[in-house]
Amino acid sequence: MFAYTLKPELDKMVGLVNRFHDFCRAGNVPETVERHIKLALDELVSNAIFYGKPDPDSLIRVSARVTGQTLSLEIIDSGAPFDPFSRQDPDTTLSIAERDIGGLGIHLVKKLMDHTSYQRVDNQNVVRLSINLTKDTDSNYE
């Protein structure tokens, strides 16, 4: 079980990622899965801070657990209601000149994770992710 709380500040995410690394090493989480989740944490926590604008004194709670072959992750913040997965996927076929980066992070999360969900519970944003620990890194996206 992994549990970590952080203030809603971008530079506090460094400690989160470092501690998550320790958790993965202790539990023999495959390196590819660890990298996928670190990327997802970076996208989702920065989004929560940026769009939800939680109270500076509030805490963002991140927890993770391994059940069988599945790693599940939960991110809870008390910012304004914000569903990160409601945004339309970006057009990833445009040329460099036309390309806009908006929405790309969440697109990556949806493709890299096996399951994503969002709920508003008790005035909090609850984001849940899960990924199969034995996933073939090539089979999860087209």
Added chain:
Amino acid sequence: MSDFPCELSGNVLVVTLVGRLDTNTSPQLEKLLAEKLEADPVKGLVIDFEPTEYISSAGLRVLLMAAKKMKSGGGKLILCAMSEHVQEVFDIAGFTPVFNIEADRALAISAGRA
């Protein structure tokens, strides 16, 4: 956790991405590239991903800007030595077809000189 050592090889600047390229470290890379390219507008910019742990959308944004900047100055950006994980992120983002990507640093430097 991250470091971006730079090396000049003729008129090609090689920047190596050590560690993570995420929300916290991408602004450092952005600043470094702006300073380096301002001081010496090189013909080729090579970014070496060999020691890169992962790249999030914040890092992809910096690369996109660097590519546009190099292109507008008549130069080019070449990426190299991507791990499977980094390659997967580029594939999903649709970045693979729009960037020059070489297998290793030596090939990238020659492509930058050409």
